[in-house]
Amino acid sequence: MNYKSLAAHNAACNEIYRQFQDCEAEHPYRRLVGYCEHIHQAMIKCIKEQREIRRTESARFQRRLKMMKPSQSEKVDEPKTKRLKSENYGKKSCKKEEDNMQENAVNDIVDGREISLQEQEEHDELIDSNKEILAIVDSDDESFTFPPDEDVSDMLDEVQYSGSFPTVTDRYFTPYYKMDAQSLGNDTCIWIHSNRICMLSLAPSHIILQDNKDIQKVDFKVSNKLDRSLNKVSGKSKHGAQPLQTNSNICTILCKDGQTYVIKCYIVGKLVEVNEALSKNPQLLKKLPHKGGYLAIILPNIKFLENFKQSVSTLTHDKYIEHIKEKENKQQ
Helix, strand or coil: CCHHHHHHCCCCCHHHHHHHHHHHHHCCCHHHHCCCHHHHHHHHHHHHHHHHHHHHHHHHHHHHHHHHCCCHHHCCCCCHHHHHHHHHHHHHHHHHHHHHHHHHHHHHHHHHHHHHHHHHHHHHHHHHHHHHHHHHHHHHHHHCCCCCHHHCCCHHHHCCCCCCCCCHHHHHEEEEEECCCCCCCCCEEEEEECCCCEEEEECCCCHHHHCCCCEEEEECECCCCCEHHHCCCECCCCECCCEECCCCEEEEEEECCCCEEEEECCCCEEEEEECCHHHHCHHHHHCCHHHCCCCEEEEECHHHHHHHHCCCCEECHHHHHHHHHHHHHHHC
């Protein structure tokens, strides 16, 4: 069920729906890892509550219709003898019910007296036991002495943690690297999420990051007829997404020193979205992926994803570290 469309037409839930839309628009990457899930759950809860209210109102309306319908005894075409018989039968049944109610009332009074006596006895026993417990507790409190303030230590002082907590990207994504793609130093990182969705960014060893170059423009228009920023998808299967091959261009990075770097996809799949914030602020690419320094989100083809991981030119994080160390040793 599409809760978004339901919320858009519900006055009580429209405000929550607008907050959900704003959250997804402001956090195009974080929404993929559940950043806006609490607003989404609130929207679903609101829709369900409104549905229950409508069901209740509908049930009340049905009961009113039944009450407005004429009863069988009020029908004009019913024979008089049949109606009299039904009335006499009703009087007899009512009399029997009254007699039964009187007998039940007498029995309830007798049972109630017995129960009240038992409850009174149990209540008295409970009070006596509570008094004994309170006496024991009071005696324990009198014998207990609190330690002096000098002996009290702060619990936080006992905790020693010198490490750093992992980021969202480090927790949920596994990095793979392509080195010297298209040109020397054009290193690319492909982050694969636990749900197999992929994120494309520059590797830490990319020449732009190493030399701290000024980025003039990140252009997602890869040809005269194809603009990656115009990619629009819908549904779980990402209908309307631009297809990607291993040699498909994602964008072109233009630096102020005149150097250009073409970023390839390296994965067969569908383009979910590109980081449009880079068009307004290209320097954002120098930041970490979870802070906006990513290029694109890709839905890979599962059949070709394993081939990408096992490719000779694809480096895992450990092999990437070894490669960087070897490269530094050669330069020295």
